[in-house]
Every structure is written in C-alpha cells, then in structure tokens.
Amino acid sequence: MNSREVRLERRPQGAPVREDFSIAQVAVPAPAAGEVQVRNLWMTMDPAMRGRMSDARSYVPPLELSRAMEGPAVGEVVASGDPAFAPGDLVWSRLGWREAFTAPADRVQKRARTLPPQAYLGFAGMTGLTAYVGLLHVAALKPGDVVFVSAASGGVGSVVCQIAKLKGHRVIGAAGGPRKSAFLTEVLKLDAAIDYKAEPSLTKALARAAPEGIDVYFDNVGGDHLQAALSIANPRARFALCGMISQYNATEPSAAPRNLTQAVTKELRLEGFIALSHLHHEAQFLADVTAWHAAGQMVQAETVYDGIDRALDAFDGLFNGEGLGKMLVRLGDAAA
Amino acid sequence: MNSREVRLERRPQGAPVREDFSIAQVAVPAPAAGEVQVRNLWMTMDPAMRGRMSDARSYVPPLELSRAMEGPAVGEVVASGDPAFAPGDLVWSRLGWREAFTAPADRVQKRARTLPPQAYLGFAGMTGLTAYVGLLHVAALKPGDVVFVSAASGGVGSVVCQIAKLKGHRVIGAAGGPRKSAFLTEVLKLDAAIDYKAEPSLTKALARAAPEGIDVYFDNVGGDHLQAALSIANPRARFALCGMISQYNATEPSAAPRNLTQAVTKELRLEGFIALSHLHHEAQFLADVTAWHAAGQMVQAETVYDGIDRALDAFDGLFNGEGLGKMLVRLGDAAA
Numbered sequence: 001m002n003s004r005e006v007r008l009e010r011r012p013q014g015a016p017v018r019e020d021f022s023i024a025q026v027a028v029p030a031p032a033a034g035e036v037q038v039r040n041l042w043m044t045m046d047p048a049m050r051g052r053m054s055d056a057r058s059y060v061p062p063l064e065l066s067r068a069m070e071g072p073a074v075g076e077v078v079a080s081g082d083p084a085f086a087p088g089d090l091v092w093s094r095l096g097w098r099e100a101f102t103a104p105a106d107r108v109q110k111r112a113r114t115l116p117p118q119a120y121l122g123f124a125g126m127t128g129l130t131a132y133v134g135l136l137h138v139a140a141l142k143p144g145d146v147v148f149v150s151a152a153s154g155g156v157g158s159v160v161c162q163i164a165k166l167k168g169h170r171v172i173g174a175a176g177g178p179r180k181s182a183f184l185t186e187v188l189k190l191d192a193a194i195d196y197k198a199e200p201s202l203t204k205a206l207a208r209a210a211p212e213g214i215d216v217y218f219d220n221v222g223g224d225h226l227q228a229a230l231s232i233a234n235p236r237a238r239f240a241l242c243g244m245i246s247q248y249n250a251t252e253p254s255a256a257p258r259n260l261t262q263a264v265t266k267e268l269r270l271e272g273f274i275a276l277s278h279l280h281h282e283a284q285f286l287a288d289v290t291a292w293h294a295a296g297q298m299v300q301a302e303t304v305y306d307g308i309d310r311a312l313d314a315f316d317g318l319f320n321g322e323g324l325g326k327m328l329v330r331l332g333d334a335a336a
Numbered sequence: 337m338n339s340r341e342v343r344l345e346r347r348p349q350g351a352p353v354r355e356d357f358s359i360a361q362v363a364v365p366a367p368a369a370g371e372v373q374v375r376n377l378w379m380t381m382d383p384a385m386r387g388r389m390s391d392a393r394s395y396v397p398p399l400e401l402s403r404a405m406e407g408p409a410v411g412e413v414v415a416s417g418d419p420a421f422a423p424g425d426l427v428w429s430r431l432g433w434r435e436a437f438t439a440p441a442d443r444v445q446k447r448a449r450t451l452p453p454q455a456y457l458g459f460a461g462m463t464g465l466t467a468y469v470g471l472l473h474v475a476a477l478k479p480g481d482v483v484f485v486s487a488a489s490g491g492v493g494s495v496v497c498q499i500a501k502l503k504g505h506r507v508i509g510a511a512g513g514p515r516k517s518a519f520l521t522e523v524l525k526l527d528a529a530i531d532y533k534a535e536p537s538l539t540k541a542l543a544r545a546a547p548e549g550i551d552v553y554f555d556n557v558g559g560d561h562l563q564a565a566l567s568i569a570n571p572r573a574r575f576a577l578c579g580m581i582s583q584y585n586a587t588e589p590s591a592a593p594r595n596l597t598q599a600v601t602k603e604l605r606l607e608g609f610i611a612l613s614h615l616h617h618e619a620q621f622l623a624d625v626t627a628w629h630a631a632g633q634m635v636q637a638e639t640v641y642d643g644i645d646r647a648l649d650a651f652d653g654l655f656n657g658e659g660l661g662k663m664l665v666r667l668g669d670a671a672a
Contacts, residue, residue: 257592263607271606273600273603
C-alpha cells in the first residue's frame with residue numbers, strides 16, 4: 001500500500017507558502033505484531049499547527065523538518081497486528097497529513113460509529129472539547145450570561161455558539177463577511193452577528209448588539225475583538241482566552257488592546273487555557289455532544305477540500321478568512 | 337473653628353495642574369445631635385482619585401466641582417453630639433483634603449490606638465487591604481510561588497512585598513530610580529529590585545532577576561511591566577490587576593502589552609479587582625497586619641508633606657516618581 005504525505009521542509013516566515021512544504025509518496029508496510037495499518041478518511045487543520053511549524057517553545061514541541069506534518073485524522077483499520085483492533089474499525093489519531101500509515105496500536109484510538117466520522121475532528125473532537133471546557137469550565141457560564149464569541153463561524157467558535165444557545169443564552173458572534181454572518185444567524189440561530197469587516201468600530205457594533213453588556217467573552221482572535229469585549233464587558237465578566245488568530249502569522253507583535261484598565265475597574269477575569277489540560281472532562285463532553293447531536297442541537301460547521309493535494313488550501317482557509325467552520329480534507333470514502 | 341479645604345474647580349486634562357484646584361477657608365460648626373466635629377491629623381492620596389477627578393463612569397462616582405476633594409483621613413474627635421464618640425477618639429473617614437470638619441457620626445469610624453494613626457491610611461487601611469486581598473485571595477498565593485510586584489515601593493506595592501516576604505517567598509520588585517531600588521532591597525529585604533528607569537529591557541531584567549520564572553504578578557503599572565511579566569510568567573501564573581498607573585494621566589490610550597498570546601499558551605489568569613469588593617476580609621486583614629507590625633514584620637513606606645498647602649505636591653508625588661510609599665499630608669499633631 002502506498003500513501004502520499006505532506007512534509008514540512010522549512011519553517012514559515014509569516015504566512016506559510018507552498019515552498020515551505022513538499023508532498024512525498026511512501027510505501028506503507030504491512031502491520032507487525034502490535035501495529036495497525038490505517039487508511040485515513042478525513043484529516044483536519046487547527047490554527048495551533050501554525051505555532052508548531054515555528055521552532056518557538058510552546059506547550060507542544062515543534063514539528064520536525066522533512067517529516068510528515070502531524071494533525072488529527074480519522075480513518076479505518078485496513079489490517080491489524082493487534083488483537084484490540086479489527087479491519088473496519090474507525091480510529092482517531094494525530095497521524096494525519098497522510099493518506100495511510102502503519103503505526104503502533106497505542107497511537108490510535110477507537111471511535112464509535114454513532115457520529116459521522118468527521119465529527120471526531122470537529123464538534124466531537126479536540127475542537128469541540130476546547131469549546132466545551134472554555135465556555136463551561138474556564139468562563140464558568142452561568143444562567144443569564146450574555147455571551148460574545150469571536151471567530152464565531154470557525155471550528156471552535158461554532159461549537160461555543162451552539163452550546164451557549166442550547167443552554168438558553170443570548171449569544172452574539174463576530175465573523176468576517178456576509179456569508180459567515182448569515183451562517184451565524186440562519187444556521188446557528190445566534191441572536192446577533194457582527195460582520196467585523198463591515199464595521200468601522202467593532203466596539204460600537206458590539207455595544208449595539210449587546211445593549212445590556214456581555215458577561216462572557218470567548219476569545220479566538222485577540223487584538224481589536226478583545227479590545228471591544230473589554231469595553232462592553234459587564235462588571236465581573238469572564239473571558240476565556242482560547243487563541244489569538246490575529247497574531248499567529250505576524251512576524252512582529254501586532255496591535256494589543258489599549259484598554260486593559262477596564263479589567264481593573266470592572267474586575268474582569270481573563271484566563272488562557274488549552275484543552276489538553278482538561279482531558280478529565282472528555283468523557284462527559286463526548287456524552288453531551290453525542291446527545292446534543294442526536295437531538296438536532298449540534299451541527300458541524302465545516303469546509304471540505306478533496307484530496308491530500310488540497311491540504312495547504314485547507315490550511316490557508318484557516319487564516320485567509322475563506323473557510324467556514326472546521327477545515328476538513330477528505331482523503332477517502334468509508335469502506336462499503 | 338475654621339478649616340482650610342482643597343476643592344476641585346475643573347476636571348484635569350492629562351496630569352492635574354494647580355489651576356484645576358482652589359484652597360478655601362470655611363467655618364466648621366459645632367456638632368449638632370448625632371454629629372461629630374473632627375480635627376484631621378493626616379490625610380492621604382490614592383492613584384484612584386485621579387479617576388474620580390474625571391467624569392468618566394467608574395466604580396465610584398466622580399467628584400463634584402467646587403466642592404472639597406474627598407479622600408481618606410484620620411483625625412481626632414474635638415467635640416461630639418453622638419454618645420458613641422468622645423473627644424480624643426481616633427477616627428477614620430473619607431472626608432479628607434480638609435483640616436477639620438463636622439459630619440454625621442456614621443461618616444466616621446473609630447480606630448484603635450494600637451497602631452500609629454497614619455498606619456490606618458497605609459498598611460492598615462484600604463491600601464493595605466488592597467495589597468492583602470490582591471495577593472492572598474485574587475492571586476491566591478501558594479507555597480513556593482515566586483512573586484513579582486510593580487510599583488513595589490509604592491503604597492500598595494510595599495505592603496504586597498512585605499506580606500510575600502514574611503510568608504517566605506522569593507520576591508522581585510520593580511521601581512524607578514536608585515533610591516527606591518535601595519529601599520526595596522535594604523528596608524523591605526526583597527530578593528531582587530529592578531530599577532526600570534535604568535533597564536533598556538524590562539523583560540530581560542526580569543528574566544535575570546527571576547531565572548526560575550514568576551508565578552504571581554501583582555500589577556500596579558500595566559504597559560511594559562505587564563508585558564515583561566507575561567513573557568517571564570511560568571505556566572498557570574496568576575496576575576492580580578490592581579491598577580495601571582502608567583495609564584491614569586494619559587489623554588489617549590497608551591501602549592499595551594503586545595504579547596497577550598502568552599496568556600493562552602501558558603494558561604495564565606489575569607484578574608482585576610477592587611478592594612471595596614473584598615470588605616468581608618477586613619477584620620482578618622486588620623488582625624493580621626496588627627500582629628505583623630507588632631512582630632516587626634510590617635513597616636509603613638511613606639513620604640510626608642507638611643500642611644494642607646502641600647496637598648497637591650503630595651498628589652503629584654504619586655505620578656512624578658518622586659514619592660516613595662504612601663503620600664501622606666500631616667495636618668496637625670495628636671492632642672497632647
């Protein structure tokens with residue numbers, strides 16, 4: 001069995017370009033004892049991968065050069081040398097950016113067929129867990145809270161919005177462009193959507209959308225979105241700082257909120273978090289999102305690219321504003 | 337009895353100037369039933385007063401124009417129309433910026449003679465309570481934490497430093513100029529002092545002073561100090577945001593930390609607070625600081641100005657970097 005894989009060849013300066021990567025074809029060996037051979041069905045992109053392409057110190061080690069990129073993927077077991085896995089099993093791994101692989105069985109995790117396979121890369125995966133723990137545990141959502149979400153049509157943001165809505169909250173989402181704004185109000189049923197590209201002042205737009213102020217801000221963006229949230233926050237509002245995508249490709253530090261004194265006078269709490277520190281909530285999370293999906297309260301916001309040749313287009317979609325929801329690359333169809 | 341008082345005549349633009357104020361002489365009436373007549377001994381200045389001189393919305397209402405400034409003071413009862421008070425009682429009020437006053441008895445609070453009178457304007461007053469709740473409750477100091485304090489020789493900062501030291505922590509303080517740095521290491525016995533005026537990079541200076549990183553940052557300054565703390569913070573460090581004196585006199589929003597993404601990747605918690613929300617800790621606080629003072633573990637950092645004519649010099653001392661510790665104005669000597 002052969003597989004194509006995307007390799008990181010040099011560390012991007014600013015926005016990644018095609019020349020930073022290569023696509024290589026490799027042979028995938030039959031599994032030895034204790035190994036599984038997997039054909040990936042879907043792989044996905046996270047903004048955090050941009051950090052791993054650099055060699056800066058972070059909470060996960062940088063990616064190695066001239067090796068296949070790593071990222072979340074779901075696939076099917078083709079052949080197994082481990083008694084815990086059988087051909088046809090659906091498995092999740094971090095061994096994406098390749099069409100197929102053979103690896104020790106402890107590098108993959110079995111997933112139920114209850115949900116569509118790609119859900120485990122979105123609302124039922126680390127993306128969903130990030131939304132879930134950030135909103136419910138870090139920001140400690142409580143009854144009556146008005147919730148503001150930036151990058152609200154994105155992978156994490158769209159799940160935050162849906163959880164807050166199904167729990168009965170007033171939810172305001174910000175996203176770029178009319179297509180995303182329409183998605184927020186028409187598909188996710190938010191109370192208000194802000195198209196930040198069409199607003200000369202994000203703070204004024206948020207003040208109009210939230211005349212009663214906001215109590216929770218789920219920050220995926222930083223910069224001007226964080227500044228607007230600080231201005232409109234009610235006393236003792238809680239901010240879950242999940243990511244600051246406005247900063248990831250910056251070659252020098254970019255604009256910062258100039259109104260942090262609001263955090264003092266309004267006694268705000270701003271707390272950064274990473275989902276990996278909250279894995280103890282994973283079982284409850286998976287039970288909750290599975291139930292919400294069954295009840296029709298949770299959909300996957302996604303943009304699908306076909307074939308591994310489109311992997312970098314999908315990655316670009318995270319940053320260029322074109323992608324809506326999770327960026328997914330379809331690598332194959334589930335076995336008939 | 338006559339009294340001189342400092343009045344706010346117009347709202348300052350940027351740093352307050354003499355023309356924003358007047359000094360008026362008024363007659364102080366004898367107390368009616370339910371009133372007390374008080375001669376102030378000491379009054380003090382807080383950076384937060386700068387906010388009340390403006391008419392911006394905050395957690396306390398703005399000061400009225402052509403009325404006496406308000407601020408913490410301690411004085412002695414001269415005559416009393418209320419059975420709960422007798423001549424000679426030491427009382428605390430917010431009716432400072434005047435030499436004497438007559439007011440309803442519920443506007444003053446009795447204080448013990450256990451501590452020097454001006455201590456109730458410093459380490460045993462709202463200043464001390466701010467330090468105490470910010471360090472112990474908001475930042476939730478725990479054993480082994482390395483503590484960084486900005487404006488460390490100031491009224492609040494000097495108490496934060498002393499509490500952290502007496503609890504056995506490694507403490508690094510930042511202040512401006514060699515005189516304040518020497519005070520931090522020689523009088524307050526800090527482990528390291530950073531003279532930010534002498535350092536081209538506050539971040540590099542903090543990295544040298546805290547090679548093991550910092551776990552708690554008590555922020556009185558904002559701006560570049562907050563940026564340095566974000567860079568040097570250890571994972572899950574807690575920041576108590578107490579005030580951002582670098583911003584108070586700014587007529588337009590000033591530089592903000594450009595590295596807030598550190599709060600995400602290191603899971604930092606930044607929490608603003610005001611002491612008024614923590615009055616339920618006041619009794620324990622007063623018992624603790626009284627005991628620490630008796631044990632020689634708590635001194636008052638102070639700069640004393642004599643006479644109400646010096647009130648604005650004392651206020652300037654908060655912002656021009658000349659004042660060390662609490663800015664105090666001595667208005668009279670305790671009755672013999």
